[in-house]
Amino acid sequence: MSRPETKASSYGGAEHDGPVHEGGLSGNGRRFAIVAARFNDFIVEKLIDGARAALRRAGVGQEDIELFRCPGAMEIPGLARKVADTSKFDGIICLGAVIRGATPHFDLVVREAASGVGALAAEGKIAVAFGVLACDNIEQAVERAGAKAGNRGADAAMVAVEMADLYAHIEAEKKAEAAVPVSVVPAPPTDLPRRK
Numbered sequence: 001m002s003r004p005e006t007k008a009s010s011y012g013g014a015e016h017d018g019p020v021h022e023g024g025l026s027g028n029g030r031r032f033a034i035v036a037a038r039f040n041d042f043i044v045e046k047l048i049d050g051a052r053a054a055l056r057r058a059g060v061g062q063e064d065i066e067l068f069r070c071p072g073a074m075e076i077p078g079l080a081r082k083v084a085d086t087s088k089f090d091g092i093i094c095l096g097a098v099i100r101g102a103t104p105h106f107d108l109v110v111r112e113a114a115s116g117v118g119a120l121a122a123e124g125k126i127a128v129a130f131g132v133l134a135c136d137n138i139e140q141a142v143e144r145a146g147a148k149a150g151n152r153g154a155d156a157a158m159v160a161v162e163m164a165d166l167y168a169h170i171e172a173e174k175k176a177e178a179a180v181p182v183s184v185v186p187a188p189p190t191d192l193p194r195r196k
Contacts, residue, residue, distance in 0.1 A: 077116020
């Protein structure tokens with residue numbers, strides 16, 4: 001596949017020898033699930049809005065975006081696994097907001113959410129984007145939900161679009177290679193005379 005213009009390729013860098021494989025930023029004809037926590041909903045709703053808007057800008061139809069809600073970030077990996085197992089989607093966008101408190105609970109929740117979603121993503125069966133905020137305070141969360149620091153929900157959506165496109169290209173190349181006929185070498189005759 002030739003090198004399409006993508007967010008990733010816009011980073012520039014040195015020229016590479018050999019093929020470079022990257023996904024594009026078009027979601028036309030693809031379906032996406034948003035898996036979002038309800039905890040810290042005033043932040044997560046902004047992440048969801050950002051993700052939906054980014055998907056629509058990428059050409060994903062409104063009917064091809066489904067939202068799945070769970071109580072908190074700890075439940076995101078399990079719900080994302082169930083959604084992936086439906087085989088209905090090309091990508092999953094995981095969204096939540098965990099804000100540090102006075103106890104170590106923050107570290108536990110963030111670690112488990114990240115490792116669970118990461119394990120699902122590492123399987124490589126479906127594009128999975130991690131958009132769970134881990135912030136020290138509410139101000140940081142507000143900034144990352146569309147105020148000063150962009151919208152991490154929109155960023156995660158574009159990661160899912162790009163990875164879904166890349167996975168589709170890899171699968172198409174795999175199918176094309178499998179369809180190429182292999183030259184058949186005739187088997188040696190089985191009715192040869194025996195040695196005496």
